[in-house]
Amino acid sequence: MVGVVRVGMAALAASLLIGTGAALAVSAENGKKVYMAVGCWGCHGTVGQGGVTGPKLAPDPMPYETFSAFVRTTNRTMPPYREPVLSNSDLADIYAYLQTVPKPPDYKSIPLLNQ
Numbered sequence: 001m002v003g004v005v006r007v008g009m010a011a012l013a014a015s016l017l018i019g020t021g022a023a024l025a026v027s028a029e030n031g032k033k034v035y036m037a038v039g040c041w042g043c044h045g046t047v048g049q050g051g052v053t054g055p056k057l058a059p060d061p062m063p064y065e066t067f068s069a070f071v072r073t074t075n076r077t078m079p080p081y082r083e084p085v086l087s088n089s090d091l092a093d094i095y096a097y098l099q100t101v102p103k104p105p106d107y108k109s110i111p112l113l114n115q
């Protein structure tokens with residue numbers, strides 16, 4: 001019984017720590033929401049894989065400085081997203097989301113393709 005209470009308290013303490021951390025740090029989860037909400041997905045695909053209109057953004061996104069400078073100032077086919085439309089923290093969250101996109105498996109790890 002005491003053990004159960006201890007574990008419960010530890011879990012509570014851990015979730016409080018994670019909770020406050022998430023409020024300050026970048027959030028890939030929020031980044032995914034913003035990526036969908038402001039329409040990046042429409043041209044770059046839902047996981048940044050690239051689409052008919054936009055190039056691939058993930059996995060392995062370009063350095064953040066290049067990424068943010070592009071999004072803020074581009075004047076070609078892609079519309080620029082300036083701060084009133086997309087805050088710096090939301091842009092950082094989008095980048096965090098793109099960093100979480102897994103790489104495709106190496107074909108050497110797929111038995112059928114190695115016969």
Ligand code: HEC
Nearest residue numbers: 038039040043053054055067070071074076077078081094
């Ligand atoms: C209307 C379609 C469209 C939307 C919406 C869009 N993009 Fe793009 N994006 C493009 C195209 C097209 C390019 C290629 C450069 C160009 O022609 O403007 C591009 C290029 C980029 C690049 C540079 C890629 C490279 O390899 O050079 C980044 C980074 C990028 N987009 C991020 C974003 C993000 C983040 C969003 C959402 C905030 C977004 N884009 C929304 C169409 C779009």
